[in-house]
Amino acid sequence: MTDVSTTDAALDQPQQPALDDATSDPTPAGVDDPGPAGSDDTAPAGRGGRDSLTVTDNRTGQTYELEITDGTIRAADLKQISAEGLGLATYDPGFVNTASCRSAVTYIDGDAGILEYRGYPIEQLAEHSTFLEVAYLLLNGELPTEAELEEWVHQITIHTFLHENVKQLMQGYRYDAHPMGMLMSSVSALSTFYPDAVKIADVDNRQLQITRLIAKMPTLGAFAFRHAQGKPYVYPDNRLSYVENFLAMLFKMSEPTYSADPRLVKALDILLILHADHEQNCSTNAVRSVGSSQVDPYSAVAAGIGALYGPLHGGANEAVLKMLRRIGSVDQIPAFIEGVKAGKEKLMGFGHRVYKNFDPRATIIKKACDDVFEVTGVNPLLEIAQELERIALEDEYFVKRKLYPNVDFYSGLIYEALQFPPEMFTVLFAIGRTPGWLAQWAELVQDKEQKIARPKQIYTGHRSRDFVPMSDR
């Protein structure tokens, strides 16, 4: 086990131990046990009695038999299929039909609208669990016992503080810096505060960094939020729960203790649960891809935050709000839809790479919307969103392409009702996704089959040209 106090004393001010590590007894939560991966021997044999694919290369007339395992063939097996010395490869921009890993964390059946974390349906987790319990589940593969949960929550709670230099780093940003940019760079900066994080093969060390990052994400997000408002940063109050503490760091002013409406706390907790993991999405793939170089987890997660920032991924809910505001009123919707169909723009918050029926998270969020609006009053953009959804779901363009509302279509409305500006929406997504990124990262680190991510390319440029002197160009 890593000595926690030693680890954090190695910061740039060695005499001052970091504030967050008030204990030297972090209980590892056993990330080493990701549970069973896909199994070879349960796959039924095909009609021909063999789990294999026979391929004939019409260029050479030669036939090859490729093994099928878990519904996949090994791309490397195609290398043997060659003509003129060049082995066959697959071309798959955006990985639309390529498995990059075996994972036991999250299961999705996009056609049936099923999402399960470690086998537990998202609907049951949203109803009965809490975000930190779900984080434990994702990381450890099993729901915690009462004692395990208590210890896990305790460990998270005592790691919420940031080193003062991180605060100073954040204060250095321009007044209008986007909070996602601040979050991404401050998470990456944490790798310099915890240099021991490079010891990724050490299970205790991994667990310590995982705990730290999940604990510190709300503090970083809240500091980024306060920065944009020119308000003093609010330090964590470790008497509060994870979500209450986050809300306090965001919104507390001069009152001695900030208290949030429990219905809003619950709604935000549910939103974090819904975002906690989503198997090999763009940002998780970024975490795995960068993590495959065996860099520390802060750097890998910073890459994931960068991927999430984009409007086609986590930035979509910010884009949805801007779109709804631009549409302005229900009578403008038909003209807007015509523009989408003409390819002028996308209907943000619609469509998903995996869900082609409905996004189960969107269904839960719609219900959470009602609970939040009961406290805050109805967001006037809700009417436009509902009408937009109704029209789009009946329109042949969207029906034919199986485009349905995704998690981001309604989440922005809730976030706005909770008084978050649109720039903060993706930060909330990132806080929720952190346990998933880290569970996937821990799985990657322990997966003996994994290699450094290094796709092939189809080269389309010039070859072997002689350098042209400047005077001849």
Ligand code: ACO
């Ligand atoms: N509005 C209008 N048309 C769309 C939309 C949309 N939101 N999404 C897809 N289409 C169309 C495409 O133009 C394409 O049409 P075509 O066949 O005539 O060319 C067809 O539907 C298929 O779309 P692809 O882009 O091939 O689907 P892909 O799986 O690559 O993309 C994505 C999925 C990126 C989510 C896409 O649907 C999109 O851009 N949606 C809007 C952004 C969004 O809401 N992102 C959030 C995703 S959820 C998340 O990250 C948490």
